[in-house]
Amino acid sequence: MTQTSTPSTRLDTDDFLVVENLTVEFPTPDGPVRAVNDLSYSVGMGETLGIVGESGSGKSVSSMAVLGLHDMQRTKITGSIRVGGTEVIGLDESGMRKIRGNSAAMIFQDALAALHPFYRVGAQLAEAYVVHHPSASKRDARRRAIEMLDRVGIPQPDKRVDDFPHQFSGGMRQRAMIAMGLINDPSLLIADEPTTALDVTVQAQILDLLQDLQREFNSAVIIITHDLGVVAEMADEVLVMYAGRCVEYGACKELLTHPEMPYTWGLLSSIPDVSADTDARLIPIPGNPPSLLDPPSGCSFHPRCAHTDKVPGALCATTLPELLPGGRGASHLKRCHLANPDEIFARDVLAEIAPDLVEETP
Amino acid sequence: MFAYIVKRLLAGMVVVVLISIAVFALFWYGPESPARPVCESKTGGKCTPERLANFEKSLGYDNPIYEEYGKYAKGVFVGRELTIGTQRIDCDAPCLGYSFKNNTLVWDDLVKRMPATVSVAGGGALLYLLLGIPIGVAAARRRGSLTDKVLVSSFLVVSSVPYYLFALLAWIYCTLVFEIPVLGSSGYTPFTDNPWKWATGLLLPWLCLGLFGCTQYTRYTRGAMVEALSEDYIRTAKAKGLPASTVVYRHGLRSALVPVVTVFGIDLGVLLAGTIFTEKIFEIQGIGLWGLNAVVAKDLQVVAATALFGAVVMVISNLVVDLIYSVLDPRVRLS
Numbered sequence: 001m002t003q004t005s006t007p008s009t010r011l012d013t014d015d016f017l018v019v020e021n022l023t024v025e026f027p028t029p030d031g032p033v034r035a036v037n038d039l040s041y042s043v044g045m046g047e048t049l050g051i052v053g054e055s056g057s058g059k060s061v062s063s064m065a066v067l068g069l070h071d072m073q074r075t076k077i078t079g080s081i082r083v084g085g086t087e088v089i090g091l092d093e094s095g096m097r098k099i100r101g102n103s104a105a106m107i108f109q110d111a112l113a114a115l116h117p118f119y120r121v122g123a124q125l126a127e128a129y130v131v132h133h134p135s136a137s138k139r140d141a142r143r144r145a146i147e148m149l150d151r152v153g154i155p156q157p158d159k160r161v162d163d164f165p166h167q168f169s170g171g172m173r174q175r176a177m178i179a180m181g182l183i184n185d186p187s188l189l190i191a192d193e194p195t196t197a198l199d200v201t202v203q204a205q206i207l208d209l210l211q212d213l214q215r216e217f218n219s220a221v222i223i224i225t226h227d228l229g230v231v232a233e234m235a236d237e238v239l240v241m242y243a244g245r246c247v248e249y250g251a252c253k254e255l256l257t258h259p260e261m262p263y264t265w266g267l268l269s270s271i272p273d274v275s276a277d278t279d280a281r282l283i284p285i286p287g288n289p290p291s292l293l294d295p296p297s298g299c300s301f302h303p304r305c306a307h308t309d310k311v312p313g314a315l316c317a318t319t320l321p322e323l324l325p326g327g328r329g330a331s332h333l334k335r336c337h338l339a340n341p342d343e344i345f346a347r348d349v350l351a352e353i354a355p356d357l358v359e360e361t362p
Numbered sequence: 363m364f365a366y367i368v369k370r371l372l373a374g375m376v377v378v379v380l381i382s383i384a385v386f387a388l389f390w391y392g393p394e395s396p397a398r399p400v401c402e403s404k405t406g407g408k409c410t411p412e413r414l415a416n417f418e419k420s421l422g423y424d425n426p427i428y429e430e431y432g433k434y435a436k437g438v439f440v441g442r443e444l445t446i447g448t449q450r451i452d453c454d455a456p457c458l459g460y461s462f463k464n465n466t467l468v469w470d471d472l473v474k475r476m477p478a479t480v481s482v483a484g485g486g487a488l489l490y491l492l493l494g495i496p497i498g499v500a501a502a503r504r505r506g507s508l509t510d511k512v513l514v515s516s517f518l519v520v521s522s523v524p525y526y527l528f529a530l531l532a533w534i535y536c537t538l539v540f541e542i543p544v545l546g547s548s549g550y551t552p553f554t555d556n557p558w559k560w561a562t563g564l565l566l567p568w569l570c571l572g573l574f575g576c577t578q579y580t581r582y583t584r585g586a587m588v589e590a591l592s593e594d595y596i597r598t599a600k601a602k603g604l605p606a607s608t609v610v611y612r613h614g615l616r617s618a619l620v621p622v623v624t625v626f627g628i629d630l631g632v633l634l635a636g637t638i639f640t641e642k643i644f645e646i647q648g649i650g651l652w653g654l655n656a657v658v659a660k661d662l663q664v665v666a667a668t669a670l671f672g673a674v675v676m677v678i679s680n681l682v683v684d685l686i687y688s689v690l691d692p693r694v695r696l697s
Contacts, residue, residue: 067601093606100603108601113594117693118616128602164692180602 015042016187016220017066017104022079024061024070024244032076033292035061037244039079043220045187050235050252051224052267054289058244059224063190065089067106068096084187102132105186109193111173115165121176122146122161129183148179152209171202175209182213189214190222195230207233228271232256240264243290243300246323250332260326260334260341262305265349283352299337307344311337366696367681374677381673382666383431389662390427397423399660400462420445434459434666458670459663463656468667471652478550479648481560482567482640483633489572491626494579499615501580502587514584517577526639529570533643536566545569550646567644571637575629582625586618593617620690627683634679635672 024036036058043049051059064070066081068088081088083104088096108114116124125148126141136144142161149157152175165173174194181189191210195203207230214221223234231238231252238255240248240263248261259265266285287304290296296303302316315337323335327342338344389396397417401409404417418424422433436442437457444451444460451460451467458468501510520528536545548566551559590596591614599613636650649668656664688694 069597069600097603097605100601102603106601108594108598110594114598116595116599116613116617118691127604131603131605166693180598 015044016084017222018042018080018082019062019066020080022062022065022081023077024058024065025076025078026074027076028293030293034295035244035292036065039241039244039246041239041246041249043188043222045220046214046218047237048214048221048223048235050231050238051222051241052226052228052231052238053241054226056289056292057241059226059241060192062241063106063192063222063224066188066190067100067104069100069106098132101128101181101186102184103186104188104190105181105184106190106192107174107177107181107194109196111177111197112165112170114177115173117165120162120164121149121168122163124165125149125161125176125180125183128180132184144183145179148183149176151182152176152179152213153205154179170198171205174198174202174206178206178209178213182217185217186219188220188222190224192224193226194223195225195227203230210234228256228267240267243295244292245300245335246333247301247335248333249323250328254328254332258328258332258342259345260328260332260338261301261336262307262338262341263301265345266304269349269353299335307338307348310344311339363696367685370681370684371677374674374681377677378670378673379435382435382670385666385669386431386434387427389665390423390430394660395423396660396662397421399662403462403659458667461656461661461664463659463661463664468663471664472649472667472671475647475649475652477552478646479634479636479641479650481550481553481564482571482637482646482648483630485564485568486571486575486637486640487626487630487633489568490575490579490629491622493572493576495583495615495619495622497576498580498583499587499610499618501584502591502618503610505584505588510584513580517580520574521577525574526643528574529567529639529643532566532570548644550644550648564646567637567640567646571633571640579622579626582622583618586621587614590614590617616690620687623686623690624683627679627686628676631676631679634675636668 019042020040022036022039023034026033026035039058039062041049051063053059061070065077066083066088068091070077077089079089083099086095086099088099091099115121119127122142122145125145126138129141129144130136133141146157146161149161154160154172154175160168160172165176168176174197178191178194181191194210195206198206210221210223211234213219221234223230225231235252238248238250238252239246240255240261242263248255248259248264255264256268259268263285266283269283270285272282285304286306290300290303296317298315298317298319299305299321302308305316308316319337321335321337323333326332326334326336327340334341395414395418397414398409400421401414401417405413409417422430433442437453437455437459439455441455441457442453444453444457453460453467453469456469458472460466461468461471464471497513501513504510533548536542537548544562545566547563549563551563553560591610596609596613599609604613636648636653638650638654640646641648641651642654649671652664653668655661656668684696688696
């Protein structure tokens with residue numbers, strides 16, 4: 001994560017995807033909706049970035065901009081997105097098509113809706129292959145489709161290749177979706193809530209599969225989710241989004257154990273823990289995500305934040321905090337006015353959600 | 363699949379039988395004796411009560427209705443012998459009766475008139491699709507643009523004009539006022555006589571049917587396309603790097619066609635059952651005009667035949683739509 005104002009060592013040439021000051025705006029009859037606001041991050045080969053946030057926080061919108069999937073007539077995009085060194089903002093359609101599904105691929109949630117119901121799974125995979133390998137014969141494409149289905153763990157791939165999506169189970173459909181995303185060996189894979197519609201055991205299988213494939217292909221992966229459990233398992237780095245902005249960014253373990261932004265605390269507090277006392281309370285974040293048509297003044301999170309009283313003056317309501325390093329090193333950034341977030345987290349938040357951990361912490 | 367078709371055909375036959383009973387009963391129990399029009403025409407308007415009674419007796423209208431319907435139904439399957447006054451006529455299966463007005467066997471007339479109606483309906487229906495679908499797709503791709511708004515509103519204007527007025531004005535202006543070559547000389551020539559005259563004579567009727575009917579196909583297609591293009595799988599197709607035309611046609615239109623085909627099957631059935639206004643305005647001797655004249659002349663047997671024909675066509679076109687449906691959408695299972 002880098003901001004142009006705060007250059008750090010992370011902005012190196014090895015990063016396959018570099019997003020800088022990305023802003024995505026949709027003009028609507030009621031005024032512009034700024035779905036993504038001044039977002040910057042980068043992902044290197046072999047790395048996984050987890051983007052976390054509530055619905056409408058701009059997770060998917062920012063990732064779709066990477067592949068240029070927005071209707072350009074209805075979207076205003078500024079900033080810079082470089083995929084493998086190519087600037088994609090302002091890139092023409094034919095240039096964009098060479099990247100889509102080729103060097104950068106995306107897999108979507110709800111594979112039943114994301115696969116075409118009228119075409120056989122194999123035909124949809126082959127189509128993705130042929131479009132970037134125009135010289136490949138039909139038989140080559142089919143062989144490649146079977147190979148990929150086999151690779152993602154579909155039993156009897158040579159038979160199932162001729163099935164329609166509705167003949168697959170939910171987990172198999174998501175596997176087929178992943179196979180389609182990886183069929184051209186992309187350097188960047190964006191997984192948009194890949195496990196949302198699946199039951200827990202299948203979720204775990206799909207996540208394992210994604211990890212295996214990443215190791216095998218050494219690709220850069222962005223995993224978009226609202227599930228911190230998925231992030232904890234998959235990501236090397238985590239970016240927390242709120243109301244279109246990055247509010248916290250850091251290495252996965254660091255961020256999950258020492259979160260410095262009250263919104264991240266809220267996300268952590270609202271995760272159920274299987275091993276916890278069954279009487280333990282789940283603490284939801286009060287209120288609703290803000291309207292992006294009329295975002296709150298100052299920090300977007302302040303109307304829902306329980307800790308604004310710990311900031312002197314009405315700073316939270318008047319001034320947008322910068323995304324800056326907190327008290328735990330230059331690579332952990334937070335967008336919050338709180339001066340001593342670690343202390344407050346240990347004293348007020350951890351005590352409530354995991355009292356046993358507080359005693360261990362000195 | 364085969365069992366499904368047989369089942370559907372049997373169910374269709376029940377529908378056809380019920381319709382034929384309804385039409386038969388309508389005339390039988392109507393305000394006037396069904397024999398009166400025959401009597402009036404045969405006696406030159408001097409139909410006395412005695413003569414009417416004679417006609418009723420000779421036509422069998424003094425028998426109970428089920429007996430006469432039974433004879434009628436038997437005629438359809440095995441043929442029968444008809445008695446008209448003093449004449450005896452052999453009516454082979456499928457016997458649909460005898461038209462006192464035209465002095466012909468109804469089935470023979472039906473067969474003679476079918477090519478004209480099929481020609482008019484087929485060409486018109488083809489234009490529904492050839493005009494309606496591409497315009498609908500174009501409007502959906504430019505949704506919200508000026509082109510879209512102009513297309514949608516101008517088509518709304520066209521489709522709110524009554525069709526008979528639309529066709530009549532087209533005929534008057536093309537034939538009488540401007541005497542446009544080709545378009546101005548409409549009429550039916552059998553295809554086997556002269557294919558060129560067949561096509562040119564039907565051009566104006568086709569255009570009338572097509573231009574008027576395509577407006578609703580544009581609306582259906584536009585609606586279905588707008589919906590299809592907002593589906594998740596369209597986003598997937600774009601994310602694969604497919605060209606825009608492949609995304610729109612192979613992925614979008616393929617889904618949008620399903621509801622359009624459903625409507626088309628039924629419309630084609632309606633057209634084949636008789637394009638009444640078109641045939642009347644352009645003087646085409648098809649089934650629609652035949653049926654219209656029969657209603658005016660109270661020619662029971664012909665009216666019953668056109669109703670029966672319409673029912674059969676609708677049953678078949680509905681079945682064909684369902685079969686096409688299962689081909690278009692692999693999720694549909696016929697059973």
